[in-house]
Amino acid sequence: MDENDQLAERFEAHRSHLKSVAYRMLGSLAEAEDVVQEAWFRLSRSDTSEIDNLAGWLTTVVSRICLDMLRSRSARREDPLDVYLPDPIVSRADSGAIDPEQEVLMADSVGLALMIVLETLSPAERLAFVLHDMFAVPFEEIAPIAERSPAATRQLASRARRRVQDAPAPDADLARQREVVDAFVAAARGGDFEALVAVLDPDVVLRVDIGAANKPIFGAAAVAGQALMFQSAAKYAQPALINGVPGLVGVQNGRVTAIQSFTITDGRVVEIHIIADRARLAGLHIDFPAA
Missing domain, CATH: 3.10.450.50 (Nuclear Transport Factor 2; Chain: A,)
Known part of the structure; x- marks a missing residue:
């Protein structure tokens, strides 16, 4: 196995996680796949000897791409009251099991109701909330992506959290x-x-x-x-x-x-x-x- 094959194998180990981050950030399965592919292109063109934490590096790259896409989407949206309906993850009610990749995407109870609330957040709020509250990324690591101070990034997540908490809570049964x-x-x-x-x-x-x-x-x-x-x-x-x-x-x-x-x-x-x-x-x- 040559060096590029080894790198591809290491990347594939993180693919499901990266797609999960991108899906929560964008609400689009196709765009999430595109973002993950772009992350691979950037990795393959980078000097990997300088990457100490591959998972963290890839998460940062995916987050930056998603943030740019969210900002572009916000600029195009004509009516601030419009809410994009996120892509659903669909399975048969009697299937008895969920596809492993779908299971990763739906981890942490990311129901469609929550995804719709995320659509109402600003790009920076969504970034801070998704990375911190869903993936436990420290604010000190999120701040450079959001181009804010750690304290300001914490406030972004706090505002997003209040919005999420105000949304209807689905029955557990x-x-x-x-x-x-x-x-x-x-x-x-x-x-x-x-x-x-x-x-x-x-x-x-x-x-x-x-x-x-x-x-x-x-x-x-x-x-x-x-x-x-x-x-x-x-x-x-x-x-x-x-x-x-x-x-x-x-x-x-x-x-x-x-x-x-x-x-x-x-x-x-x-x-x-x-x-x-x-x-x-x-x-x-x-x-x-x-x-």
Whole structure:
């Protein structure tokens, strides 16, 4: 094995960790993969004799690339109220096991609800929170990446932490969550408006990534009405795990048509997020056979 092969082998040992960092930073699986590949290119062109801590060096490189991408994304976003729906990690509800790489990505309970909260943070806040609170990187190491002092970086993480703590806390009982999702599906299939309202929190919010509904819809009545508009699609909904918690995947003619995630608190749905854009779904490469 030559020196380059040895370096590639050492890099591969860190790939899952690096993708996990990039996914939390960006909320995009494809972009996370691109960032990890760019980190390899930079490593292969570097003098590795000067790298004492390869894991730390690679984490720093990935973090810098992600921070630049987040800043670019923020500059392009026209409406500050728009919230990008992160890429979901989807598996069958009855699979019994999660792909090892998916398991790494979902470690530390990184549910889609949390990922959506991360989208509301500034790039620097997200960097500080993800690296410190999710990966235990010391503020002294984060500060040079954020181009702030350690004290200022600590404040960034603190502000992000308060935002995260203010977000709805999902119920811990996954079986109970599945019961609520099943009740939602049954009500939608049956066209039962009152039953839909009963499983929704009065202040529920719905976000969809296409059409007129790509702006948030608030309130149980409005969300229930939206669900009834797509009553015919409900019959294609199948149970799934979305970032480790119960959700739905719509499958028609062998093609995934929608991914629906739920945040359930105190036995009621407080948030629903739907990804239905065809191009985006195709890019996620989800293999989910029809029932």
